[in-house]
Amino acid sequence: MTRRWATGQRLVAVWLVAAIGFAVLLLMAEISRTPLDDPDQAYQRPGILDLGALPAPAPPVTADIPAPGRPAVVFFTRPGEAAALCSALAAARLDADADVVVVSPGELPGCDDVPVVTEATRQLAMSYRMREPAGGGAPVGYAVVDAVGQIRYRTLDPTATDELSEVRTILEAL
Amino acid sequence: MTDRPVTQCSSPLRLCLWCVLAVLVEIGLYFSYRGHDARFHFLTHLFVGASVAFVVMAAVAWRRRRPVPYPLVWPVAAHVVAMFPDLLFTAGTAHACWMDVFLGHVSTHFVPGRNLTWYVVFLGTLALYLATVQRATRSDWTSRTSRG
Numbered sequence: 001m002t003r004r005w006a007t008g009q010r011l012v013a014v015w016l017v018a019a020i021g022f023a024v025l026l027l028m029a030e031i032s033r034t035p036l037d038d039p040d041q042a043y044q045r046p047g048i049l050d051l052g053a054l055p056a057p058a059p060p061v062t063a064d065i066p067a068p069g070r071p072a073v074v075f076f077t078r079p080g081e082a083a084a085l086c087s088a089l090a091a092a093r094l095d096a097d098a099d100v101v102v103v104s105p106g107e108l109p110g111c112d113d114v115p116v117v118t119e120a121t122r123q124l125a126m127s128y129r130m131r132e133p134a135g136g137g138a139p140v141g142y143a144v145v146d147a148v149g150q151i152r153y154r155t156l157d158p159t160a161t162d163e164l165s166e167v168r169t170i171l172e173a174l
Numbered sequence: 175m176t177d178r179p180v181t182q183c184s185s186p187l188r189l190c191l192w193c194v195l196a197v198l199v200e201i202g203l204y205f206s207y208r209g210h211d212a213r214f215h216f217l218t219h220l221f222v223g224a225s226v227a228f229v230v231m232a233a234v235a236w237r238r239r240r241p242v243p244y245p246l247v248w249p250v251a252a253h254v255v256a257m258f259p260d261l262l263f264t265a266g267t268a269h270a271c272w273m274d275v276f277l278g279h280v281s282t283h284f285v286p287g288r289n290l291t292w293y294v295v296f297l298g299t300l301a302l303y304l305a306t307v308q309r310a311t312r313s314d315w316t317s318r319t320s321r322g
Contacts, residue, residue, distance in 0.1 A: 007311050011304040019297055022221075026293055029213040041214035042283040047260075048269035166263075173268035 035135020036158035043131060045155050045166065049173055055150035058143070059127040061101050062115055071098040071174055072145040073167055075160070076125050078138050079106040084161045086111035092164040097171050098144075105138040131156055142167065146174045196246035203253065206264070214289060215260065221292035222282050223253035228299035232306040241307045252277065 029041075038044040043051070058066050058074075066072035073094060077085050082104055090112045094100050102108070103117045103124050110116065117124065122138055130139040133156055141156035144167070153170050157163065200220075207216045227249040231242045242248060256277040259269055273279045285291050 008308055011308050015297070015301055015304055018300055022217075022293060022296065025213075025217060026289060029217055029289070032213060040288070042288060044214070045212070046269065046280075046283070047263050048271075048280055165266075169263065169266050169268050172266065173270075 033134060034158060035137075036133045036140045036156065038131050038156040039134040040131075043155065045157055045163075047166070047170075049152045049170070051153070053129070054154070055146070055152050056129070058145040058149050058151045059124070061103065061117055061124060065099045065101045065115070066145040066149050067099060068149065069147050071147050071171055073098050073100050073171070074124075074128065074143045074145065075100070075102045076128075076130055076139045076141055076143075077102055077104050078140055079104055079108060081140055081158070081161070082108045082111065086114065088161040088164055089114055092168075094164065094167060094171070097168065128154060130154060133158075144170050144174070192244050193246055196250045199250050200253070203257065207260070215283070216257070217289050218283055218292055219257040219260070219277075219279070220253050221289065221296040222277050223256035224249035225292070225295045225299040226256075226277055227252035228296075228303040232299075232303040235303065235306045235310055239310045241310070245303075256282075 033041070058072070060066070061072075061074055065074075075085060075089075082102065085102065086108075089095075089100060089102075095113065101115050101117060102111050103119065105118070105120050105122055107118055108116050125139050128143045128151060130141060130143065131154075133139055139156055140158045140160070141154065142160055143151050143154040146152050152174060157166075160167070203220075204213075204216055207213070230252075231245065231248050234242050256279060258276045259267075259273040259279045262273075263269060269280055271280060274281050282292070287294075
C-alpha cells in the first residue's frame with residue numbers, strides 16, 4: 001500500500017512538473033510577441049502557398065508591378081524598418097527571380113534599385129488583405145504574387161530582413 | 175571508502191545520459207527555428223508529437239504491463255517526425271498540404287485555441303500514460319502479493 005502510494009505521488013509530481021514547465025514555455029512564447037507580430041501566430045510565416053482565401057487577384061502596386069509572366073514580391077514596411085530591409089534586399093538580389101517593390105506608409109530616402117511606393121492611407125496593404133499587427137498600424141511583412149497575377153502567399157514578418165531565404169523558398173514553390 | 179557494486183553506479187549514470195541526450199536534442203530543435211515568432215510553431219509540433227507518443231507509450235505499457243524503456247526518447251522522436259517539414263523548409267522546400275502526414279504538420283496550427291488546446295491535449299495524454307504505468311505497476315504488485 002505504501003509503495004503504491006509512493007508511486008502515485010511520483011507520477012503526479014512528474015505530471016505537475018510537466019504542466020508547470022510547459023506552461024512557462026507557453027507564457028514565454030506569448031511574452032516574446034512584439035507589436036509588429038500577427039495576433040494569431042498560426043498565420044505568421046506559415047510557409048505554405050494558397051492558405052485561406054488565397055489565391056486572390058493582386059492589385060497593381062506600380063504601373064508595371066505585378067507584370068504578367070513574372071512573379072513579384074511586395075514588401076510592406078515602416079520607415080523605421082526600411083533601411084535594414086533595403087540593405088538586405090540589395091544583398092539578397094531577389095530581383096533576379098521576381099519584381100520587388102517596397103510599400104511604406106511614410107517617406108523613405110530610397111531603397112537602392114528597388115522601387116518604393118509611399119502611401120499614408122495603407123490602401124495597398126488593405127487591398128492585399130495584409131493582416132493587422134498585434135499593436136495596430138501599418139503591416140510589416142510581404143506578399144508573393146505569381147506570374148499570372150495571383151497573390152499566393154502573404155504574411156506579417158517583422159524579421160523578414162533576416163529571413164529573405166524564406167522568400168526565395170516561397171518563390172521557388174510557385 | 176567502501177567498494178560499491180558497479181551496477182549501482184552505472185544504472186543512474188545511464189539514466190542520466192539518455193535524459194540529458196533527450197533534453198539536448200530538444201534544445202537543438204528549439205534553436206533550429208529562426209525568429210522569436212517560431213516558438214509558436216516549435217511548441218505546436220512538440221505538443222502534438224509528444225501527445226501521439228504518450229498514446230503509443232500508454233498502449234505499449236498496457237500491453238507489456240510495465241513502463242516503456244527510455245520514456246523521454248519517445249516524445250522527442252515523435253517531435254522530430256512532427257516537425258520534419260520544417261527541416262525541409264529550412265532546406266528550401268515550402269510547405270504543402272500533403273505534409274499533414276507528418277502528424278498533421280500544417281493543419282495542427284489551425285485548431286481552435288491554438289497551442290493552448292495542444293497543451294491541454296499534451297497534459298491529458300501524459301496523464302493517460304502515467305495512469306497506465308501506475309495501473310500496470312499496481313497489477314504487478316497485486317499479482318506478486320497474491321502469489322506471495
